[in-house]
Amino acid sequence: MPESSDDLKQNPLLVTDGLPRFDQIKPEHIVPAVRLVLAQAEQRLTEMEQRLSSLNRPSWDDLIVPLEELDRPFDFAWKPIGHLFGVLNSPELRTAYETVLPEVVRFGLRASQSRPIYDAIVRLNQQAGDSLVPARRRIVDQKLLSAKLSGIALEGAQRERFNAIAEELSQLSTDFSNHVLDATKAFELILTKPEEIEGLPPSLLQLAEQSYRQKNPEEKLQGSAGPWRITLDGPIVTPFLQHSRRRDLRETIYRAFISRASTGEWDNSESITKILKLRREKAELLGYRTFAELSLAEKMAPGVAAVEEMFEKLRAASRPPAEQDLAELKSLAANCGQSEEFKHWDAAFWAERLREQRYDFNDEQLRPYFPLPRVLDGLFALLRKIFGIAIQPTDGEAPSWHPDVRFFRVFDANTNQPLASFYLDPYSRPENKRGGAWMDTCLPRRRFKGQIELPVAHLVCNGTPPVGDTPSLMTFREVETLFHEFGHGLQHMLTTVDEADVAGINGVEWDAVELPSQFMENWCYDRPTIRGLSAHYQTGEPLPDELFDKITAARNFRAASQMLRQLHFGMTDIYLHHQFDPSSNESPFDVQRRMAERTSVMPPLPEDRMLCAFSHIFSGGYAAGYYSYKWAEVLSADAFGAFEEAGLDNEEAVKATGRRFRDTVLSLGGSRHPLEVFRAFRGRDPDPQALLRQCGLT
Numbered sequence: 001m002p003e004s005s006d007d008l009k010q011n012p013l014l015v016t017d018g019l020p021r022f023d024q025i026k027p028e029h030i031v032p033a034v035r036l037v038l039a040q041a042e043q044r045l046t047e048m049e050q051r052l053s054s055l056n057r058p059s060w061d062d063l064i065v066p067l068e069e070l071d072r073p074f075d076f077a078w079k080p081i082g083h084l085f086g087v088l089n090s091p092e093l094r095t096a097y098e099t100v101l102p103e104v105v106r107f108g109l110r111a112s113q114s115r116p117i118y119d120a121i122v123r124l125n126q127q128a129g130d131s132l133v134p135a136r137r138r139i140v141d142q143k144l145l146s147a148k149l150s151g152i153a154l155e156g157a158q159r160e161r162f163n164a165i166a167e168e169l170s171q172l173s174t175d176f177s178n179h180v181l182d183a184t185k186a187f188e189l190i191l192t193k194p195e196e197i198e199g200l201p202p203s204l205l206q207l208a209e210q211s212y213r214q215k216n217p218e219e220k221l222q223g224s225a226g227p228w229r230i231t232l233d234g235p236i237v238t239p240f241l242q243h244s245r246r247r248d249l250r251e252t253i254y255r256a257f258i259s260r261a262s263t264g265e266w267d268n269s270e271s272i273t274k275i276l277k278l279r280r281e282k283a284e285l286l287g288y289r290t291f292a293e294l295s296l297a298e299k300m301a302p303g304v305a306a307v308e309e310m311f312e313k314l315r316a317a318s319r320p321p322a323e324q325d326l327a328e329l330k331s332l333a334a335n336c337g338q339s340e341e342f343k344h345w346d347a348a349f350w351a352e353r354l355r356e357q358r359y360d361f362n363d364e365q366l367r368p369y370f371p372l373p374r375v376l377d378g379l380f381a382l383l384r385k386i387f388g389i390a391i392q393p394t395d396g397e398a399p400s401w402h403p404d405v406r407f408f409r410v411f412d413a414n415t416n417q418p419l420a421s422f423y424l425d426p427y428s429r430p431e432n433k434r435g436g437a438w439m440d441t442c443l444p445r446r447r448f449k450g451q452i453e454l455p456v457a458h459l460v461c462n463g464t465p466p467v468g469d470t471p472s473l474m475t476f477r478e479v480e481t482l483f484h485e486f487g488h489g490l491q492h493m494l495t496t497v498d499e500a501d502v503a504g505i506n507g508v509e510w511d512a513v514e515l516p517s518q519f520m521e522n523w524c525y526d527r528p529t530i531r532g533l534s535a536h537y538q539t540g541e542p543l544p545d546e547l548f549d550k551i552t553a554a555r556n557f558r559a560a561s562q563m564l565r566q567l568h569f570g571m572t573d574i575y576l577h578h579q580f581d582p583s584s585n586e587s588p589f590d591v592q593r594r595m596a597e598r599t600s601v602m603p604p605l606p607e608d609r610m611l612c613a614f615s616h617i618f619s620g621g622y623a624a625g626y627y628s629y630k631w632a633e634v635l636s637a638d639a640f641g642a643f644e645e646a647g648l649d650n651e652e653a654v655k656a657t658g659r660r661f662r663d664t665v666l667s668l669g670g671s672r673h674p675l676e677v678f679r680a681f682r683g684r685d686p687d688p689q690a691l692l693r694q695c696g697l698t
Contacts (some may be wrong), residue, residue, distance in 0.1 A: 008036060013077040019456065020080040020442065023399040030081055030096035037077045038100075038107050041070055049116040057127055058120045064139060067117070068446060068500050075443055078104060083440060083458060087425055088401050089181060089432045098174060105170045109163050112150035121147070135671035139501045142670075145298065149286060162285050165278050172271050172278075177619035179266040180612075181434050186266070187256050188215070189230040189249065197228060199245035201364040206467040207236060214431075232257050233430040235464045239363070239475075241348040247340070254345035255607065262609035268618070269589075272611055275618055276582040292578035295624035300509040300631070300674050304578055307627045311574075313688070314630060315567050315599060317697045321560035326601045328354060344602060355557055359550040363475045366547065370479055371537040372426060372463065372472040378533020379486065382523055385651070386658030387494070387666070388413045398423070404465070410493055420445075420493030422457040426482075427465035427472065436615075437461040437481045439488035439505075439517075446500035455504055457489040471537055476551065479533070480521050487517035494666040507670020510625050514632030515639065515674070516665055522640040525552055526648055556696035561601070563695060568599035570627040573617050577624035630691075635678060638690035639665070642682055 008014060012021035013033035048066055052058055085097055111117070125140050132140060151162040190212065191197055197205060205228060212229035213221060221227075230240055230253060237257055244250050261268045279291040288294040292304050301307050329350040330342045336353070338346070356362045380391040390413040398407035404427050410420040423442065425433075442456035463478045474482075491513075492504035501507055523529045527548055534543035572595045580591050588611055596604050604610075616622040639661065646653035664681040678686055692698045 008032060013037075013080065016073055016076045019398050020076055021399050022080060022084070022401040025080060025084065025401075027090065027092035027096045030093070031099050033077050034081070034100040034104065037073045038103055041073065041107060042110075044070055045111055045114065049114060052120040053116045055120065056123070058124050060124070060128075060136065063117070063120050063124055064136075064499075064501075069448070070111070071500070072446075072448065079442070083442070084401060086438075086440075087429075087433050087460060089178075089434070094178060098171070101170055101174060102167050105167050106163070109150065109166055112147060113152050113154075113159065113163075115152070118144075118147045118152050135497055135499050135502050138507060138671055138673075139499060142501070142507055149294065149297065151286065154285060158285055162282065165282050165285075169275065169278050169282075172275050173619040176261075176268050176271050176275070177434065177615055179261045179268050179271075180615055180619075183261040183266040183613070184232045184435065185430055187232050187260075189252060189256075191228040191230060191249075192226055196246060196249065197226070197244075199243045200228075201239060201243055203364060203367055203464065203467075203473060204236065204239045204243065206470070207464060210465075210467050211236065211430075231430060232260060233428055234435055234462050235428050235478075238348075241345065242352040242363070244349070247338075247345070247349075250345040250349060251343070255605070258344075258605065258608045258610055260609075260613040262607075262612040268612040269609070272588050272618060273582055276576055276580065276588065279577065279623065280582060290578045292574055292624040295577065298509065299511045299625065299628070301511050301627070304574065307574060307631070310630060310634075310688070311567055311571050311627065314563060314692070315571075317692055318560040318563040318567070319601075321697065322558075322564045322601050325558050325561045332357070344605060347602070351558060355554060359554045359557070361547055361550045361554075363477075366476050366543070366551070367464075367473040368536050368538065369534040369541075369543040369547075370474040370476070371535070372474055374535040374537075375474060375479055375482065375533045376424075378529065379483065381532050382529050383486075383490070384413050386654055387490070387662045388655075388659065389419065389494070390416075394421075401425075402429070404429075418454060420455045420457065422459055422489055422493060425458070425460045426463050428462040429465075433460075433462065434615075435462055437485050439485045439492065441492060441505065444492075444500045444506060445495050445498065445503040447498040452498060455493050455495065457492045459485050459489050461485060473537060476524070480524050483520040483524055484517045487520035488513070490520070491516045491666050491669060494662055495669040496667045497669050497671045499671070502670035504669045509670075509674050510621065511628035511631040512635065512674035514629055515635045515678075518629075518633050518636035519639050519661075519665075522636070522643075525555055559695040560697060563697070564599045564601070566629060568595055569614070569616075570630060571595050571599060572611075573614075573622070573626040574624060576617075634688050634691045635674075635686050637694040638682065638686045639678070640694075641687075641690055 011029050011033045012024035013029050014036065015021055044066075048070075052063065055062060081093075081097055084093060121140060121143050125144065128140075151159055154162050191208070200208075208228035208230055209226060211231060212227050213219070215229060230236055230249075232253070237253060240253055241250055283289070283291040283294040286294060288297070296303055296307070329347060332354050333342055333346060333350045352362060383389050383391065390411045392409050392411065393406060394409050395406050398421070400407065400423070402425065404425065406424045406426075408422055408424065409418060410422070411418055438460050440458040440460070442458050443453065445455040446453050461478070461481055463474055463482070464472055466472045488505065491508070495504040497503040505513055527545075530548050530551075531542045535541065572592055575591055575595060576588055580586070580588070582588075589609065592608070592611055593604060611618075617624075617626055622628065642661075643654060643657050646657045648654060661681055664677055668677050668680070672680075675685070689698060
């Protein structure tokens, strides 16, 4: 039954002021709201096309401003749905989302392939020329390129095929993500005996016990003697592989993890080949030889050859020390009595033992010092010191999608001027929240009807949740992850650009967007910062200097092995989207194994199907772009070098350098080319050696 006009008036997705009404949105709101927004946008687009066709000299206000205003209702009606799809997934939401997804994709193509709008942009470009300010120059250039990559030049059957590919890729991407979530959620290993939990730290046991009780609320369990539910969720699977003394159970978990979404109803194998074929066909329709060449047309790297050159430089520096890393683990295992052949499920376990032996600490010793509330306080104090901003919790002021979610406002510390706000969704919820951590735009900074609307960010992590009365006690890696996502958030929130298309992270080339996020991770190894964000949850004592020194000493522990792991992902991604022919007899998994010969010191198991859960490239934004992590890490390592050169103990110098970083990297966003932004901060081009030095590989 169609929704009445009264029902639509009550639909929270149709509110376009303040913040999205996350607390009111239900799956049944999605289809009617999105269809109404699409119908209204279609009408406005048609009217705009008619008006522009009669204008010989379109102005900025004639053309770009109305296009920005066309996007605004989608920020309230479509973006929140995509956000909830990631953080509060349900069968009902999926059904509604997938019902309207093809319609949204079709409208996006209709708008991006509008000839009257494209022609008007061309005329604006010809007439305004160099008189455009840099931000507007970038917008015009990016819109012209985007139109080309959206098939503006295609006609007839070619355009029909291009649009059909876009719709099919959108659906395949959605299905891929759902399959990974469902396969991860479906697996469990229930432990009931004391010998099955030997070696597992108390924090993991508490979490695994809580997981079991949440899954089985009908069972009336007393005390803390299990059962324990081991899942493939990050906060559980990682410490289990690091600490379980039951080698057979480690093998079970490892094999399950590397084969997620590769069999049965959630098998992504065929989807991978379909996606690669469709991407290759799309690239060819646009005149590119491969999808990688198409992808890099919008990125900072000058071409695939430059990416491959970076890969080889890092790989050559990392391979010999990574082989030494493995030899050390095998030696330790043998010396400690392991008579069985060293296997993949032994690596994390013996690496943790080696780290304990070499540096005399483990993650579980650190956890009590990093309760999330204290970490946030310390992070906010650091941001006040280096960037001059103040962050205030305002829980309860903003509509939220879950009780764990918090809301904060950001102010200039000197003027108290409001700058932005953000949501923080910190904890793992494997039942309805996808894995990993990410920052996303809730609302961009923009000028609307003469007023500046301030940016709002989503910061999403999958950290260790509180257990009972114990607060969330973070691993050091979880602290680094929080800092990483905050870096993204800062670039979104501290922008001073009023044009939404290039404000914050918008318009930033994908392989430069990780610069501020990876830059922020460096502060986790700064002694005053760590003292400021650590406090034992029971005693209040900061992290002892002795432990900090061990963390610092261990920073580059197995750095070469970690480098090769990331290179394996990046090189596989580029090969699949550049050299690989998806119509050949070779499979994507053959490529995965061949890349492993160059990047893995242990050949992968025959059943390793990591590609089936490689959401970054098959359902995220990193297709032919996973190299971006390393490309931007070169920039971030060199950027942090500016603070080291200024003197991390020199508070005034750090403030001055931080202000320069804020006024360039964090402020300019996508309004300038990233190399120009980097030069404005650093005074020179990036130094590729900076990353190898930081990782101790030079």
